[in-house]
Amino acid sequence: MGEAPAFFADSLMGDFPKKVDSKSKGNERAIVVGSKIYVIDGVDHELGSTIGVRIFDKSSGEWRIPIVLGAKPKPSKDYSAVLLNDDRVLVVRGNSGSSECFWFLEVGTPFVRQHEKTLGNEVVAWSKGVLGNVEKPIVISGPSGVGKGTLISKLMKDFPSMFGFSVSHTTRAPRAKEQNGIHYHFTDRNVMEREVKDGKFLEFASVHGNLYGTSVEAVEVVADAGKRCMLDIDVQGARSVRASALEAIFIFISPPSFEELEKRLRARATETEEQIQKRLRNARAELEQGKSSGLFDHILVNDDLETCYEKLKNTLCLREAAKSAPKTIPESFNLSIEHPVSKIDQKLLINCGAAEHENASNNTYILDLSLLKGGAPGRTRGLNIYAINPLTDDVNGNNQLNLTSRFD
Numbered sequence: 001m002g003e004a005p006a007f008f009a010d011s012l013m014g015d016f017p018k019k020v021d022s023k024s025k026g027n028e029r030a031i032v033v034g035s036k037i038y039v040i041d042g043v044d045h046e047l048g049s050t051i052g053v054r055i056f057d058k059s060s061g062e063w064r065i066p067i068v069l070g071a072k073p074k075p076s077k078d079y080s081a082v083l084l085n086d087d088r089v090l091v092v093r094g095n096s097g098s099s100e101c102f103w104f105l106e107v108g109t110p111f112v113r114q115h116e117k118t119l120g121n122e123v124v125a126w127s128k129g130v131l132g133n134v135e136k137p138i139v140i141s142g143p144s145g146v147g148k149g150t151l152i153s154k155l156m157k158d159f160p161s162m163f164g165f166s167v168s169h170t171t172r173a174p175r176a177k178e179q180n181g182i183h184y185h186f187t188d189r190n191v192m193e194r195e196v197k198d199g200k201f202l203e204f205a206s207v208h209g210n211l212y213g214t215s216v217e218a219v220e221v222v223a224d225a226g227k228r229c230m231l232d233i234d235v236q237g238a239r240s241v242r243a244s245a246l247e248a249i250f251i252f253i254s255p256p257s258f259e260e261l262e263k264r265l266r267a268r269a270t271e272t273e274e275q276i277q278k279r280l281r282n283a284r285a286e287l288e289q290g291k292s293s294g295l296f297d298h299i300l301v302n303d304d305l306e307t308c309y310e311k312l313k314n315t316l317c318l319r320e321a322a323k324s325a326p327k328t329i330p331e332s333f334n335l336s337i338e339h340p341v342s343k344i345d346q347k348l349l350i351n352c353g354a355a356e357h358e359n360a361s362n363n364t365y366i367l368d369l370s371l372l373k374g375g376a377p378g379r380t381r382g383l384n385i386y387a388i389n390p391l392t393d394d395v396n397g398n399n400q401l402n403l404t405s406r407f408d
């Protein structure tokens with residue numbers, strides 16, 4: 001395991017002073033969590049391409065190399081590291097756009113603990129911090145032919161900047177007008193089974209004899225685009241999502257009658273007679289489960305399409321004006337050279353050093369972490385950032401006259 005870097009020879013072997021949970025020297029940041037010191041190295045000397053992490057165990061006096069899960073940040077000479085809630089470290093990288101600026105290193109979250117048990121090793125996990133609040137994803141379930149796809153298409157057409165579709169993976173063959181990567185990611189059973197084992201899927205299920213699944217990435221790319229994610233998945237999938245860390249709204253679409261369902265399925269003319277029979281058999285079980293399980297927050301009957309669509313919009317609290325709702329989060333947010341970070345409650349004060357221009361007097365920012373959501377293996381969301389004038393504003397940015405810009 002290599003020698004302790006010189007920086008730690010004197011400081012880490014002894015105890016950190018009480019009430020101090022981090023130290024830094026050169027490119028290294030040391031964060032104390034209980035009896036462990038997590039050392040983050042802005043330049044990874046072994047791997048070179050990502051920020052490195054190792055652990056010093058104060059009780060045994062030994063260094064350990066953890067298994068590092070998640071997509072890792074690129075190395076940075078200019079960064080800060082702050083411990084949050086004793087289970088994750090926020091890393092703020094300087095000189096980077098908003099999408100590469102904020103990273104979380106989870107050191108004691110339930111996700112990390114669970115993987116430590118499975119892997120029998122120390123584990124840490126990175127997740128990228130994403131600015132802004134993304135509303136809860138919407139899970140839409142219901143039997144084949146009930147009109148889920150039709151309703152989702154209408155919503156996406158009417159509110160293109162608001163909703164994005166989670167493109168599932170499936171082993172079923174594409175229908176005539178279906179495009180790979182748009183309607184589904186069409187894949188082979190072997191490939192999909194391996195990816196399920198690798199933990200790439202949020203949920204998966206065998207439906208009508210084929211595998212279907214929602215990858216973690218499918219949901220994340222929609223949220224990364226600042227849109228609300230819509231999932232068209234079966235009842236088993238809905239149950240898995242309900243049990244996962246993803247907080248969602250669950251809507252079940254029901255037909256006015258079984259006969260009408262059969263009529264729609266036949267009129268769509270996309271399945272063979274055998275497949276139609278299979279879908280109708282499964283529909284009976286799905287209708288029973290959907291209506292009785294308490295799994296769904298809302299059950300909507302799709303009798304007349306326009307009426308059902310109006311009910312769906314009401315359920316999602318959509319008004320006409322919302323169609324053109326402006327984005328409130330900036331496309332890019334650049335931290336400059338120095339940015340000492342200090343903690344005030346759930347708010348972090350980030351000081352980016354002296355302003356370069358006279359007009360840019362404001363380069364102190366508040367990063368509000370009170371609404372954090374998610375985490376590894378996906379993204380950590382709900383970060384809000386706004387600029388304050390440290391001479392006149394409080395941490396809530398109160399004193400509008402002196403607020404040069406506000407992003408929240």
Ligand SMILES: Nc1nc2c(ncn2[C@@H]2O[C@H](COP(=O)(O)OP(=O)(O)O)[C@@H](O)[C@H]2O)c(=O)[nH]1
Pocket residue numbers: 141142143144145149168169172203204205207208212213214232233234235236237238
């Ligand atoms: N669990 C799960 N079900 C899915 C997923 N994608 C689609 N489904 C469900 O699979 C079923 C069959 O979908 P599809 O073959 O497109 O037929 P359709 O529903 O008749 O249009 C539907 O109930 C979908 O909601 C997924 O990623 N996970």
Ligand SMILES: Nc1ncnc2c1ncn2[C@@H]1O[C@H](COP(=O)(O)OP(=O)(O)O)[C@@H](O)[C@H]1O
Pocket residue numbers: 142143144145146147148149150151264265267268302303304305306308
């Ligand atoms: N309310 C409705 N009344 C009549 N036909 C409908 C209604 N909703 C959807 N359809 C039609 O029923 C068929 C199945 O709808 P689809 O959206 O493909 O269902 P699903 O995605 O649930 O399998 C399509 O041909 C669609 O045009």
